[in-house]
Amino acid sequence: NRTLLDEPEVVPNLNVCLVGPSGTGKSRAKRHLKSIVDNSLSFDEEDTFPLGTKMIGTPGSGEAIIKELNHEPDQAMMAGLPKRAWGIRGYVEYDEMSTLIAKGARAGSSLKPILMELYDAPASVSNVTVTGGRVYARMPFVQVMTTTQNKSIRWVLDTKDDASGF
Numbered sequence: 001n002r003t004l005l006d007e008p009e010v011v012p013n014l015n016v017c018l019v020g021p022s023g024t025g026k027s028r029a030k031r032h033l034k035s036i037v038d039n040s041l042s043f044d045e046e047d048t049f050p051l052g053t054k055m056i057g058t059p060g061s062g063e064a065i066i067k068e069l070n071h072e073p074d075q076a077m078m079a080g081l082p083k084r085a086w087g088i089r090g091y092v093e094y095d096e097m098s099t100l101i102a103k104g105a106r107a108g109s110s111l112k113p114i115l116m117e118l119y120d121a122p123a124s125v126s127n128v129t130v131t132g133g134r135v136y137a138r139m140p141f142v143q144v145m146t147t148t149q150n151k152s153i154r155w156v157l158d159t160k161d162d163a164s165g166f
Helices: 026-040 062-068 097-105 111-119 150-156 159-164
Strands: 016-019 053-057 089-093 124-129 133-138 141-148
Touching: 016 026, 026 053, 026 089, 026 141, 053 062, 062 089, 062 111, 062 124, 062 133, 097 111, 097 141, 097 150, 111 124, 111 141, 111 159, 141 150
Parallel strands: 016 141, 053 089, 089 141
Antiparallel strands: 124 133
């Protein structure tokens, strides 16, 4: 809920990739962070205006992330107010960075571009597909957490990822 004054304002983000050899506690640290976020900012789906963080899991597409970040408040509670979506905080977790990269490398995948767009916490984000139609999220905020090993980085990321800003 805080921004850094700039033009436009900058929303600080917490995308994290823990890097280290096997057995150094990356997964344990990741579980600890997830537990802190879930316990201190738990998400209540029934809340008209939820303030917590939704545990999104391991989505296979950018559209799936956007869909999870959309929350339509109960219209009975919104009587007399304009219909709109409520901004959601999300926690996305990939066990290994290689899983994230592989899902994003599929032909036609929007995962990487949407994650890059969400990193900047835009006022809204949307995507259109033939099968799913338009998916839309207002005021989204997403933290992405993953891990990798030191030796794997050079094989997981390629020059296209670097050139695209991913």
